[in-house]
Amino acid sequence: xxxxxxxxxxxxxxxxxxxxxxxxxxxxxxxxxxxxxxxxxxxxxxxxxxxxxxxxxxxxxxxxxxxxxxxxxxxxxxxxxxxxxxxxxxxxxxxxxxxxxxxxxxxxxxxxxxxxxxxxxxxxxxxxxxxxxxxxxxxxxxxxxxxxxxxx
Amino acid sequence: xxxxxxxxxxxxxxxxxxxxxxxxxxxxxxxxxxxxxxxxxxxxxxxxxxxxxxxxxxxxxxxxxxxxxxxxxxxxxxxxxxx
Numbered sequence: 001x002x003x004x005x006x007x008x009x010x011x012x013x014x015x016x017x018x019x020x021x022x023x024x025x026x027x028x029x030x031x032x033x034x035x036x037x038x039x040x041x042x043x044x045x046x047x048x049x050x051x052x053x054x055x056x057x058x059x060x061x062x063x064x065x066x067x068x069x070x071x072x073x074x075x076x077x078x079x080x081x082x083x084x085x086x087x088x089x090x091x092x093x094x095x096x097x098x099x100x101x102x103x104x105x106x107x108x109x110x111x112x113x114x115x116x117x118x119x120x121x122x123x124x125x126x127x128x129x130x131x132x133x134x135x136x137x138x139x140x141x142x143x144x145x146x147x148x149x150x151x152x
Numbered sequence: 153x154x155x156x157x158x159x160x161x162x163x164x165x166x167x168x169x170x171x172x173x174x175x176x177x178x179x180x181x182x183x184x185x186x187x188x189x190x191x192x193x194x195x196x197x198x199x200x201x202x203x204x205x206x207x208x209x210x211x212x213x214x215x216x217x218x219x220x221x222x223x224x225x226x227x228x229x230x231x232x233x234x235x
């Protein structure tokens with residue numbers, strides 16, 4: 001089963017794992033990545049209050065779907081689930097979930113990392129930071145491009 | 153064609169979406185961005201550094217030299233920061 005969901009509400013990682021292994025005996029490894037909104041204090045002391053995730057409805061699902069299809073051509077996955085939230089999140093809230101399942105752990109680990117690296121540079125989402133009174137858009141990081149590019 | 157704007161591109165232009173009918177001489181993503189840049193102050197601000205703004209044609213990533221072809225929906229947005 002391969003699933004991509006874009007939603008405002010949070011997700012249940014344990015439930016998503018269960019859905020990928022239920023009724024199957026060929027899954028030997030499930031890897032889960034959860035990304036969260038974390039506390040952050042800028043160099044000027046301004047504390048992060050919240051992140052608001054804007055997305056491109058339609059393209060967000062389709063682009064992550066294309067990344068999952070690419071992962072399937074590279075690793076023998078038995079299933080994968082990607083959930084990305086949108087809306088306003090405060091420190092401690094979940095943002096993204098990637099679950100990959102395979103017969104063997106290497107494929108599951110690598111595919112999960114590949115999906116996250118590519119999702120960060122290709123999935124149409126943008127983070128708006130609220131720090132005390134100020135709002136600013138998060139700049140893309142070169143290190144994210146480098147992480148994505150190493151997969152060739 | 154329908155044009156969508158996201159994040160600070162949307163804020164600078166002051167619109168989420170609009171219908172635009174560019175002249176036939178506008179054939180690529182970069183030419184469309186240059187055409188839009190002339191539409192006003194907000195557009196000029198959004199496209200002041202055209203190398204930064206990304207685009208999608210019919211919900212697929214496109215490069216500056218990608219031909220617009222028969223695209224019905226074009227989106228312009230900053231580099232992505234999801235995940």
